[in-house]
Amino acid sequence: MATEVAIAPSHNEEPHLNVNYLKAEKGVWSWLTTLDHKRIGVMYLCSVTLAFFLGGMFALLIRLELLTPGRTIMGAATYNRVFTLHGAIMVFLFIIPxxxxxxxxxxxxxxxxxxxxxxxxLNLMSLYIYVIGAVFCLFSIVSGAVDTGWTFYTPYSTTSSSSVVSMTLGVFILGFSSILTGLNFIxxxxxxxxxxxxxxxxxxxVxxxxxxxxxxxxxxxxxxxTLALLAAERLLGLGIFDASLGGDPVLFQHFFWFYSHPAVYIMIVPGMAIVSELFATFSRRAIFGYFAIAMSSLGLALLGFLVWGHHMFTSGQSEFATMVFSGxxxxxxxxxxxxVFNWTATLYKGSIWLATPMLYALSFLVLFTIGGLTGxxxxxxxxxxxxxxxxxxxAHFHYVMMGGTVMAFVGGLLYWWPKITGKLYNEPAAKxxxxxxxxxxxAVFIAQFIMGSRGMPRRYYDYVPEFRPYHAFxxxxxxxxxxGFFxxxxxxxxxLLRGAKAPPNPWGSAGFEWNTASPPVxxxxxxxxxxxxxxxxxxxxxxxxLFDGFPEDFKKTES
Amino acid sequence: MNTDLMKQLPAQWSTFGPGYDWLFYFIYWMSVVLFVGIIGTAMYLVVKYRRKPGVKAEPTGHNLVMELAWTVAPVVLLVLLFHWGFVGYVSLTSPPPDALDIRVRARKWSWDFEYPNGGHSQNAVTVPINRPVRFVMSSEDVLHAMFIPAFRVKRDVVPGMYSTLWFQATHAGDTRFFCAEYCGAADLPVMQPDGSVRDTGHFSMNGMVHIVPQSGWAPYLESILRAPSHDNGIEFTAAEWGEQLYTQQNCNTCHSVNGSPMTGPTWQGVFGHVVPLADGTQVTADENYIRRSILEPNAQVVRGFNPVMPSYQGSLTDRQLDALIAYIRMLR
Structure with a gap:
């Protein structure tokens, strides 16, 4: 069988391979040229954390501007750039990778x-492609930023004076990083x-x-x-999306959502994947309906390709298409x-340990259920x-993307933190x-649900006074x-600085990744x-x- | 806190309102019940089966019946929601034939409303109560969307095509409409018609819908023709202008208005009817079909006619197209 060929030899003869991966090689150059998936993962982790911080800062600026009607801290044109950058950074530089x-x-x-x-x-290459893509995105920020919204809808994006091309080029490049990671994993x-x-x-x-x-x-x-066509339209005036040249602006929305709806599942399915691990580990029993959960991930991946038109119910697409997409x-x-039902059933007759990663998993359950029901x-x-x-x-998509994916990401980060860093973290402070x-x-998003159904349109720099209490809240x-995040x-x-050394399996999990040392060799x-x-x-x-201490201590417990 | 602030929906003032609100609150309370059921169960289990010394988790079993049940049971609800949503959508997209047409033009960042008598209003629209009103909308630049929360209606406004939206107001008074599709902002605050200087953009593209009693409608229409802002230089309605264009642009050499076919199909009785096409399909002759037939005459040729008409792309303005369409509409 091919698998057996691929994993030979079965024992490492080279001693440096049996050393903690953080210490196996030294120096910055050894990190920049590493082929070790663990080091590449850690470098990605640092990058996406930085992106999350940046995107989060833009989010705080948006909320601060909306604290009061009219101008609070910035002008309308700046506000449009800030919410565009929040969306584009969070989607393309943070959540997807x-x-x-x-x-x-x-x-x-x-x-x-x-x-x-x-x-x-290829794995290392995908990291470098990510960094190059990120540089183009950041370049667009310093060169006047983008004010189109992360959706780049035409004809606004083909006529906007902001630096749309460098941002779309950045996102175009980031896409290759995403493709290579996907290919590698398959x-x-x-x-x-x-x-x-x-x-x-x-x-x-997995x-x-x-x-x-x-x-x-x-x-x-x-x-x-899609983005290549958009850039060509802007630079060459091809007339694919421009109505005055016989193009169709709505066509762009079809192209865009044909990717960006499946991308919603690129964002949420990994979150569900982490939550499944957390529910099993912290309930101390097998996940209920293992096969159903595995197949539902594939089902979501398939369905994700068939529902893009639900972003366009008011766009002017045909009534027939609208009906099919709704169904x-x-x-x-x-x-x-x-x-959701299988995770809940996993709790039944378990032995539930409310460690911080499990609190995040339960938060996912609560918030994703709200996100799903509002869907x-x-x-x-x-x-x-x-x-x-x-x-x-x-509010709906933040409950899914942030209440879902970000909660799962933080839960997963804390769960695997001892494995990645070899250090324990302070549980009470994390709680x-x-x-x-x-x-x-x-608090942020419940208020947004209410003002939204009462008629507050999105992407508004200013608002009529009746919405003020919701915005302030x-x-x-x-x-x-x-x-909380700070x-x-x-x-x-x-x-990282003072944490106690982590045993190989601090959570006492039956998962295989806990069989290695912390950090792994x-x-x-x-x-x-x-x-x-x-x-x-x-x-x-x-x-x-399943022993959650150091291996040498296990022998003591036996004797 | 004012209890009204906790209401999920604003007051409803159109014939769509009661049905919409019923369905919205049905889903709302169904969601509340499901949420409390699922999360309540999970929280109960978390407390009941919390980790206790000496008590181990029981091995996980299988329960095929339960798994099938929670896979299939939601389907019933989903089919119901789909059905109700679709029925509501059909009525939202099917204006009655006798609806009063108001021509809406959107641009960055203002709205223009043209009434059947040729009068205009900007950034505010007046409609009669208890009468179906249809907005025929187009954009001069980027995407916009007409959103009237109190009527529960919304529709994108797209350059290069007409989109329509209709409603029948049930309550006299003032309510607000908004632009709901992002359309940018001016880099710097802009001087307003009233002399004030304000930030202008997507967020400022809103205004009032004035709903007047039937008795106030005719006087309103007269008043806008007398208004000083009525300075478009056209002393006639869109349909009258279209009648002039019909001869000025030589449409009359191929198209009759009395029902007799010439080189091209007659304009009489076409609008709003189903037309058989040369390729065997059918199309309803609405604003978008007529517009396309003028700009791309050979795209959808009526059965029995030859594709000989030249394109008027670039030789007719959007306003002239509107006028011709209004004229053809009048001939139905």
């Missing part, structure tokens, strides 16, 4: 029992599974990454084509519901007409930060949320592991495998 490229890169090969991804050089999952790692034993995180990778590879090229959109509720309003045709392009939509994040998030919430940053920095495993059980088989795992 966050879980797959940062946490996925680190954890996925270890979960499979592999030494690395299938194409380590091949890795097919080819580099350790002996005994059957498809039925694949951790649900299933989620697999579904995500398929979308990345199939959908991202369409974004590239297909309703189907999305089924795999989403399957996951029913938007999928229902006549109801959507009133809500379309209002703050109701803004405090979680409380701020959870309360602050809800939302802005106060944003400050609570920000405090405490979290403090917790992580404190852990350069080659992940000293001996190629042979997998004899599923990742959630707590009742087949030995006491030693």
């Amino acid at each position: 966050s879980i797959p490229a940062a946490l996925g890169n680190f954890v996925l090969p270890i979960m499979l029992g592999a030494k690395d991804v299938a194409f380590p050089r 091949v890795t999952i097919h080819k580099l599974r350790a002996p005994g790692m059957h498809w039925r034993r694949l951790p649900l995180f 299933w989620g990454m697999y579904a995500t990778s398929v979308i990345q590879v199939l959908a991202t090229p369409v974004l590239a084509i 297909l959109t309703m189907l999305v509720a089924i795999p989403s519901g399957v996951k 029913l309003f938007l999928g229902t045709l006549s109801v959507d007409i009133h809500l379309h392009d209002t703050y109701f939509v803004v 405090v930060s979680w409380a701020f994040v959870f309360v602050g998030f809800n 939302s802005t106060y919430g944003s400050w609570v949320l920000a405090v 405490i979290l940053a403090g917790v992580l920095v404190q852990s 350069f080659s992940n495993f000293i001996d190629t592991p042979t997998i004899t059980r599923g990742p959630y088989d707590y009742h087949e795992a030995t006491e030693e495998e």
Whole structure:
């Protein structure tokens, strides 16, 4: 079998491969030229964290401007640039690469029992492509920024005087990074599974990454084509989208959402994948409906391609198309519901440990359920007409993207933090930060649901006075949320500087990534592991495998 | 806090309102029940099965019946929601044939409303109560959208095509309309007609809908013709101008207005009817079809006629196209 060929040799003869990956090689150059998926994952982690910080700062500026009607801190043209940059940075530089490229890169090969991804050089290349794409995006900020919204709708984007081309070029380049990561994961999952790692034993995180990778590879090229056409339209005046030259402005929306709706699943499916791991580990039992959860990820990946028109119910697309897209959109509720029900059932007769990662997983459950249920309003045709392009939509997708993906990302980060850094973090302080994040998030976006359904359109610099209480409440919430993230940053920095050394399996998980040292050795495993059980088989795992202390202490407990 | 602030929807003032609000609150309360059910169960389980010393988790079993149940059960609700939503949408997109037409033109960052008698109003529109009103909308630059929260209606306004929106107001008074599709902003504050200087853009592209009693409608229409702002230099309605263009642009050499076919199909009784095309398909002759037939005459040729008409792309302005369409509409 090909898998066996790929993982030979079974034992590392070179001693440096058995050293902690952070210390295996020294110097900045060793990081910049590394082919180690773990180091690439860590560099991605630093990059996306920086992007999250930048995008978050823009979010705080938006909320501050909207604290009062009229001018609070900036002019209208600046405001339009700020909300565009918030959206573009959060979507393209943070959420899309966050879980797959940062946490996925680190954890996925270890979960499979592999030494690395299938194409380590492509992996490094994807990081450099990401950085180059990010530089173009940042260049557009200093060269006048973009004021089109992250959706780049024509004909506004073809006529705007802001630096649309450098931003679209940046996003175009970032797409290749996303494609390469997806391609790498698909091949890795097919080819580099350790002996005994059957498809039925694949951790649900890996299933989620697999579904995500398929979308990345199939959908991202369409974004590239769309943005290339947009740039050509701007620079050469081709007339594809320009009505005065016989083009169709609505065609751009079809192209754009043909990528950007599947991209919603590039963002949320990895979040669901992490949450499945967290529910199993912190309930101490196998995930309920393993097969259903795995298949629902693939189902979402498939459905994601068929519902792009639900962003365009008021756009002027045909009534027939609108009807079909509404019907297909309703189907999305089924795999989403399957996951929510299975996670809840996993809790039944478990032994639930409310560690901070589990608090984030439960937050995901609460917030994603709200995000999903409010999606029913938007999928229902006549109801959507009133809500379309209002703050109701803004609140809905933040509940899914932030309440879902970001909560899962932070939960996953804290969960794998001891594995990545070899350090423990301060649990009580992390719980405090979680409380701020959870309360602050809800305060920001509950207010937006109400003002949205009452008729507050989105992307408004100014508003009529009746909406002031909601905007003010939302802005106060944003400050609570920000405090939560700053405490979290403090917790992580404190852990890096002064954190206690982490044992290999601090959570006592049955997942395979916890079989290695914390942090893992350069080659992940000293001996190629042979997998004899599923990742959630707590009742087949030995006491030693589930022991949450240092291995030498386990022997003491035995004696 | 004022309890009205906690209401999910604003007051409803159109015939769509009651049905819309019923469906919205149905989904709302259904969501509340589902949320409390799911999250309540999860929280109960978290507390009941919290980690206790010496108590281990039980192995996870299978329950195929339950799994199938929660996969299939939502389908019933989803089909119902789809059905109700679709029925509501059909009525939103089907204006009655006797609707009063108001021609709406959007541009960065103002709205112009043209009434059937040729009068105009800017950034405010007056409509009669209890009468179906249809907006026929176009944009002169980028995307905009007409959004009237109290009527529960919204429609994008797209350059190069007409989009329509209709409603029937049930309540006299003033309510606000908004632009709902992002359309940018001026770099610097702009001098307003009233002399004040304000930030201008997408967010300022809103105004009032004045709903007047039937008795106030005719006097209103007369008043806008007398208004000093009525300075478009045209002393006739759009349809009258279209009648003049019909001969000035030599449309009359190929198209009759009395029902007799010439080189091209007659204009009489075309508008709003289903037309068979040469390729075997059919099309309803609405504003967009007529516009396309003038600009791209050979794209959708009526069955029985030859594709010989030249394109008028570039030789007719948008206003002239509007006038011709108004004339053809009058001939229905």
